Amino acid sequence: MDGYAAYTRHVNPGLGRFLELSGRDTRFVSGHGGVLEDADGGTWDDWVAGFGSLNLGHNPPAVKAALAEHLALDAPGLYVESLNPFAGELAARLVALAGEELETVFFSNSGAEAVEAAIKTALLATGRPRIAYAEGGYHGTTLGALGCMARGPYRADLDGVLPGFREVPFGDARALEAALAAGDVAAFLVEPIQMEAGARIAGTEYLAAAREACRRHGALLIFDEAQTGLGRTGALFAWQHTGVEPDVLVSAKALGGGLVPIGATLMRRGLWERAYPGYLRAEIHNSTFGGNPLACRAALVTLEIVAEPGFLAGVRRRGDALFAALRAALADSPAVERVSGRGLLGGIKLRPAAHPWLAWDSFGLDELAGYPVAGALVLERLARRRIVAQVCAHDWSVVRVEPPLTVDDAACARFVDALRDAVRWLEHHG
Ligand SMILES: Cc1ncc(COP(=O)(O)O)c(C=O)c1O
Numbered sequence: 123m124d125g126y127a128a129y130t131r132h133v134n135p136g137l138g139r140f141l142e143l144s145g146r147d148t149r150f151v152s153g154h155g156g157v158l159e160d161a162d163g164g165t166w167d168d169w170v171a172g173f174g175s176l177n178l179g180h181n182p183p184a185v186k187a188a189l190a191e192h193l194a195l196d197a198p199g200l201y202v203e204s205l206n207p208f209a210g211e212l213a214a215r216l217v218a219l220a221g222e223e224l225e226t227v228f229f230s231n232s233g234a235e236a237v238e239a240a241i242k243t244a245l246l247a248t249g250r251p252r253i254a255y256a257e258g259g260y261h262g263t264t265l266g267a268l269g270c271m272a273r274g275p276y277r278a279d280l281d282g283v284l285p286g287f288r289e290v291p292f293g294d295a296r297a298l299e300a301a302l303a304a305g306d307v308a309a310f311l312v313e314p315i316q317m318e319a320g321a322r323i324a325g326t327e328y329l330a331a332a333r334e335a336c337r338r339h340g341a342l343l344i345f346d347e348a349q350t351g352l353g354r355t356g357a358l359f360a361w362q363h364t365g366v367e368p369d370v371l372v373s374a375k376a377l378g379g380g381l382v383p384i385g386a387t388l389m390r391r392g393l394w395e396r397a398y399p400g401y402l403r404a405e406i407h408n409s410t411f412g413g414n415p416l417a418c419r420a421a422l423v424t425l426e427i428v429a430e431p432g433f434l435a436g437v438r439r440r441g442d443a444l445f446a447a448l449r450a451a452l453a454d455s456p457a458v459e460r461v462s463g464r465g466l467l468g469g470i471k472l473r474p475a476a477h478p479w480l481a482w483d484s485f486g487l488d489e490l491a492g493y494p495v496a497g498a499l500v501l502e503r504l505a506r507r508r509i510v511a512q513v514c515a516h517d518w519s520v521v522r523v524e525p526p527l528t529v530d531d532a533a534c535a536r537f538v539d540a541l542r543d544a545v546r547w548l549e550h551h552g
Pocket residue numbers: 173231232233234235237260261262263313317346347348349350374375
């Protein structure tokens with residue numbers, strides 16, 4: 123049995139079988155920049171970019187070189203109770219780039235873990251029992267993060283064991299005010315762009331009102347930028363477009379240059395000490411591999427690239443041109459409800475396909491009856507043009523726009539063309 127078959131047998135049988143039966147079981151063997159190569163030598167444009175973890179594309183040469191150099195140093199494998207200069211150097215760089223108020227950094231290995239650290243630190247620092255979170259969010263699949271997840275299959279059968287956190291409608295500052303009024307909320311958790319809810323962009327006014335309400339009610343403001351950070355929107359972090367600064371900032375995914383897992387939770391001055399005072403508590407939140415030297419090295423070199431003003435300006439320029447082209451190609455299509463994006467992150471929301479055959483149960487997938495199908499039909503048309511794309515996790519009617527930030531004009535033109543043709547196909551057949 124080869125590794126691909128073994129994946130279906132031993133790693134995720136449900137997913138593996140779905141991919142095999144739906145013809146989406148392409149065997150990718152290598153990746154460079156924004157291009158994937160399959161086992162038959164075919165090349166594919168990658169418009170998923172590891173759900174925002176491949177901002178620098180596949181195997182970025184600068185990160186590879188830094189990792190090779192680092193391995194040659196024989197750096198010590200540190201344990202949690204060590205002075206870790208690698209974590210120290212990376213933390214200092216992150217703090218300098220994110221604004222000096224966010225002074226302390228906890229390192230972990232994923233977005234979910236970075237969210238867990240944010241939640242737990244907020245609860246301990248404020249002594250309050252609840253988190254308020256924006257409806258429609260995606261924060262990871264560990265139990266604490268799931269407690270802030272959008273309603274739906276990710277959490278449906280776990281509601282009984284999840285913490286009783288308070289959901290508030292996204293974009294509704296009044297509802298947030300009401301949720302904070304009881305005085306029991308430690309923090310409000312929100313993404314500046316809710317990518318998985320369909321690329322919903324939080325307005326500056328809303329974020330500013332949330333900032334103000336949190337301040338008045340003694341709650342902390344947490345921005346989850348696992349997906350929106352590290353240059354994705356044309357600023358190092360998406361909140362920097364708005365000037366609304368959080369108390370806690372979650373970063374992950376692309377921080378490791380697409381090659382090494384790392385998560386980081388940046389906290390306002392004094393928060394860490396309030397949550398974990400003294401020696402006995404200094405270690406009660408920790409992670410064995412959090413801040414390991416290799417991951418820190420990858421993150422440092424990644425930051426060197428993505429924080430560079432010229433790089434960020436390039437993302438804004440290319441993103442503006444891409445979304446202008448997408449709007450020009452799609453805006454008056456009856457199959458398209460909206461196109462939204464900032465930098466190189468966004469989505470195309472499709473209207474429901476009306477033809478009765480275009481439903482999941484027509485394909486024998488009764489389990490998915492009721493889920494939008496138009497997005498999947500577009501993905502299938504894109505795959506025929508060798509473009510790997512995906513819909514948003516909580517809204518399958520939205521085709522995500524999320525290439526590596528190194529994407530070039532030619533790949534953008536191929537995407538716009540293929541998408542326009544796919545949407546035309548939907549107009550005629552949907
Ligand atoms: C905004 C956001 N937060 C957290 C996560 C979870 O990250 P991870 O999969 O690394 O745990 C994701 C993953 O998609 C995300 O988009």
